């Protein structure tokens with residue numbers, strides 16, 4: 001069971017940003033996506049999640065094409081998406097954020113307790129407004145909200161950007177556990193990608209809306225390799 005993107009073109013209105021992206025995200029693996037600012041990484045994630053229309057190409061999951069599906073139906077197919085920004089309801093409590101996320105999904109209410117146990121940091125703050133959470137706590141809540149829907153694939157857009165190292169470690173290890181349990185994960189990596197690259201399968205480098213290079217993620221940990229790959233794209 002894998003998610004497959006083929007020759008994907010997409011953008012905003014008439015402005016085309018992706019010019020034919022290929023990517024495969026297998027179950028049970030973390031697939032890393034990296035590239036310079038403005039390369040189109042978030043645009044790719046938004047398109048897979050159904051927040052932007054497919055202009056051309058394909059997104060296939062479980063043998064079905066997802067093109068033309070709404071964001072909600074893609075979520076119901078089992079693809080969870082945690083956007084980079086505005087990913088929680090600030091004026092709701094932690095528990096109400098999880099309940100809101102559960103509304104559209106059968107059986108999701110029961111997963112709230114499970115998620116609160118998996119993330120004790122949220123269990124302790126269940127009655128607290130999301131606006132009062134730290135950056136790391138908020139990001140944990142955003143991931144937990146996606147998990148309440150019971151996804152098989154999780155798309156994380158720079159989930160550890162700007163977080164304290166302790167939260168980076170926690171989130172990396174939670175996500176690693178999810179992948180070990182069989183979930184497919186697409187992780188858009190940020191400036192300090194070593195921790196996630198060390199535990200990822202394939203890394204896709206994107207530049208100017210196109211695939212630039214694809215390699216085993218661990219090879220990017222060789223001295224100087226990451227800089228080399230990212231510099232080449234300029």
Ligand SMILES: Nc1ncnc2c1ncn2[C@@H]1O[C@H](COP(=O)(O)OP(=O)(O)OP(=O)(O)O)[C@@H](O)[C@H]1O
Nearest residue numbers: 012015017035036037038039040041042043044084
């Ligand atoms: N809502 C929008 N309307 C028009 N253009 C947009 C919109 N959002 C992003 N873009 C443009 O699309 C291009 C790709 O942006 P995108 O956010 O996908 O890049 P990215 O690789 O995720 O960058 P970053 O690493 O900075 O997050 C950029 O040129 C950006 O200005």
